[in-house]
Amino acid sequence: MLKFDIEKKQGLARVGVIHTPHGDIRTPAFVGAATRATVKALTMEQMRMLGSQAILANTYHLVLRPGTELIQEAGGLAEFSSWHGPTFTDSGGFQIFSLPDVKINENGVKFKSHIDGANFEMTPESSMQAQWAIGADIHMAFDHLAKSESHDDMKEAMERTHAWLDRCVAEHLRIKNDFTWAGDGNGRGPQNVLRSKNFGEGELPAGPAQSQYLYAVVQGGTFLDLRAESAKYCAGKEVDGFGIGGVFTADGMDEMLQTVNSILPENKPRHLLGMGQEPIDLFVGAEYGCDTFDCVGPTRMARNGSLYTLDGRINIKNAKYTHDFSPLMPECDCECCKNYSRAYLHHLFKTDEITAKILASIHNEHFIVHTVSRIRETLSSGVFDEYKTSFLSRYYGKKR
C-alpha cells in the first residue's frame, strides 16, 4: 500500500506526504506534465531548480516511442529521464478522448498511431503491463472519457471505466504478485528490471522489492449523481489512490469535488487529472481535498507566449512590452524573472528564439509549482483562506 501521511486538515483540504519509492511528495503538489518523459523545453535539472517534486508521463506516447522495452532496459522512467524523483504515468485512456479514429469496444481501444498511422490497441491489461514496464511509482487506471457532455454518454463512459478498473486492479495485482521489482531500496538503481519471482536462492535481487502503485479514476463529468456513484465504486477497490478525471473547467468543480472527496477514503491520495492551467483550479482543487495536480497548460502557455503574473496572464508578444525593461514578475524568484526583462523576453519571442520558450517555461512552471507550494504552506499555517482571497482577487481582478 502506498504510504500517505496526513499532517493537517482543514475541511476537505489536507496537507500531507506521499511516500514513493523515489522519494516523498509534500502535498498539495503540482506534478509536471512530462508526456514524452520530458517536460517540454525544460531539462530535469531545471525542473528540480524550479521546485518541482514529481513528473507525470504518458503511457500512450511512451509505448509508441521509444517503446516500453527501451525504458525498461534503461532502468525505468526515472533512470531513463534522469528525473530521480517520484513519477506518475497516465494510462493512455485520455487519448481515447483526444485522438480521432478511435474504436472503442468492451475489450479496449484501437487507435491509429498519430506518428505513422500504424494500428495500435490498448486494453486495461496492456496499459497496466506497459506502466509496470515504464516503471513509474504511481499508475493510473485505464479509463474512458465520454464522447459528449450528455448524461447518457457520461454514464456509459463511467460504467466502462468501472468495468475496466476491475480488470486494471486484477492485472496490476497479478503483475505485482508474479514479479518483483529489484532495487537498492533507496529508489535508485535497476529497480525497473522485471524479474520472475521464480529464480533460485542466490539470484534474489540485493535490495528490498520495490513496488508500484495504482490509482483508480473517478468519472461522471458534471453530473453529481454519476460522480457520487463513481466515487463509491472506486472507493471500494483495492487501489492506492484516486485520479479524478474528466474535469475541464473550475466552474462547478467545488461542488463536484465536495461530492467525490467526501466519499473517497480520506487516507488515500487524490490526483486531479489535467487541471492547473488556471490558478483557481489549484485553489479550488486543494480546498476541496485534492492532493496532486498535473496540467500541460503552464508549459504550453509558456511556449505560446502567455505568461503568468500575479495580475493575470499576459501575452509577452504584445507590442506594449517592446520597451518594458522591468522583470516579467518582480515578486518571482525564478531564473527567468531574476535575470531578464519583459522587453528581452518580448524580443526573444518576436525573433522566435528557442530561449524564449525555455525561459517562459521555467517561469510558468515555477509559478504554478510555487503557487501550489504556497497553498500547502498556508493550509499548514492556517491562513489559506486569506491567501486564496488575496491571490484570486488580484489575479483575476474585475473578471471575478
Place this chain on the structure above:
RNA sequence: GCUGGAAUCGUCUAGUGGCAAUGACAAGAGACUGUAAAUCUCUCGCCUUCGGGCUUCGUAGGUUCGAGUCCUACUUCCAGCA
C-alpha cells in the same frame, strides 16, 4: 546613347480585359487545462447603420461598356551593347 526587360499592400510575390486584386513573410490581436500543440484562429487600402460605399496596381494620356492587364509618352530601375 542604342536595344531589350521590369515597375502590384511594410517586404517579396500571383494576376488570362470583368478583382479591392493571389500567396508567403512581416505586423496587430486572440485562443490554449490527464500535449498529434515551439500550435491554432482572426485582422491586415480607407470608411461603414456590415447591406455596402469610396480610392487603388510608377506618372500622364488613350482604346474599350469595362484596364493592374492593350496602346502612346514620360519617370525610375535592371541587363546587354556602345
